[in-house]
Amino acid sequence: MLREIPRTSISQTSLAHDFNIVLGQSYWLESLCAEAYEKEYKAALQRQPAARVKLTEDQWQRLLKLHPDLLEQYHELYIFLRDPCAPSLPQETLEESSLLGRLWGCGVAPFLHLLNMGRPASDEFFLSFVNHTYALIAWLHASAAPILDELWVEKLGYLAQGRMVLAQKHGDAKDVEIWSNVAKSWYTMTVDKYPQTGRSYFDLGRAALPQTIQQLAYYLESQVCLDPFYGAQNHISDIFKNGMIGPRSRSHIYITEAAFVEIHANLFQQRQPVDQVQGLINEFCVNLLAEYVNRTGEAFYQKGVALALVNIAAVFEYGALSDNQLSKSLFRLHFLQVWGRKTNPMYIDHKQTVTPLASLDQEVAQDLRATQVASVMITLGSRISFATLRGVLQRPRSKNVLPIIHVMFCFIWGVASIEELLNWVEQDIPWSDICSFLNVLTESTTVTAEMRVETFPRLGQPLPEDFAMRGHLFALWYFPVDWFVGAPTNLEERLLEVPSVAAIRQQRILWLGLRIASVSTPYSITHAPNYSLQLEMKLTVSSGNAGSSAMRRQKVSNFKLLVKTDFNTI
16 A cells, blocks of 8 residues: 655745745846846947847857746746645735736847847847747646736737748748748637737738738738727838738739739829729739639639738728828728617618718718718729629639638628718629629529528538638628637638538628628519519610610529620619
């Protein structure tokens, strides 16, 4: 029989005494680290405009030993606080010493700043310190109280992003991809908690290297979501100023993406006349887009969604600000108006007329009236948005274009409930192509009774593009409030395109098509003999062309489409 090892009882007084000794050592190390940071930072500032930290290898080694020692002290303190033998220590002492906040503010952030200012000479030390810190904070995240989870998730994403940037500078494409995915996985956790907060999308954008279009989509989403983060403005300007990230290429994919960035750079900076920008749009949509879809293949699932979100951001004027730092985006202000009056937490009645401007909050109403002047940015943003949509609608049998079409249909449905906004974009929406696409879609997808009701179709799990849309204003009332509860947290699982996803996406697109047709748009759905549904264009033709406009009828499985051959109003 094994004898039980006797345990020594530790009194609360003794435990508190040991804790205070470690706490005192941490204060001493903090002061040494703070002195070193202040000394080197001031010296760097005196070397303006370079503002670089210049240390010998021995000096870097001493600092590299000092800061991990401080982190180890924090580690010991944390173990003290989590000791089950000391139930009275954690809450009281944690509040007094702000241990976890001090760990980052004193032990990590200042030294990272110095390391960044000393690069590239400090790259080796940067790598060593980030690896050590990442391992420690990952352990803290795994064992910390849930209330502190958000803090560590953000810091882990920041450290992973630092590793990604270092790998990019060294030309290590494999490490860039690995650490980019690691950083995005941490930042995605924050987005899951706060899907309408712009800072979360800004962080995702910083981790999206070297995918320029995806990075731009994240940055712009941080500008046009419900709670925007305008700190991304400089990063957006840098992309538009510098163009595509990475080495130049003569491949069609690179040329197409560079042309797309150039269009939005001109819109954002308003640096070319309207006719020249229109020429760039025509070149992209007519001569480049089709081959781009072919060459990217299944990668267009994500790339197409990014294209759509960037285009929609242009319609929102890229989150434009007035001189008093308030939003002056016409579309944003109108969507906020609708959001403010929405009473049902799950859905909005798209048939309800929007409240007149006079009944709005006075400040919002004033900003709305100030934006009634025609905006060139909205006009051109609408043109590239729907010219791109027209291009992909002409490939109705390609599953690769379904995600971008899903996003654009959701945007059209959101706009269709606001007459003032619909008037801005209605003439650009390719209504005839939408009708043709929906008719072809019914050949492989049956229009069921569930698709004819207004309730959101709960089919399977959220689609990959659902996660990309959920922070946008136009999608605020698209998803039920609990739609993302229980959704996969792993990025690879979210983006996985299993065979059933395509069928669900087709049904969702058809459902949106019926919802769009049920509101005030240029086409409507009615019941007709021998057909389950009738999709009819309601285009008006000027009197001068009325005589030459012939009507033809095209019959398909579930829709009947009435189209005029002369679309002068589209």
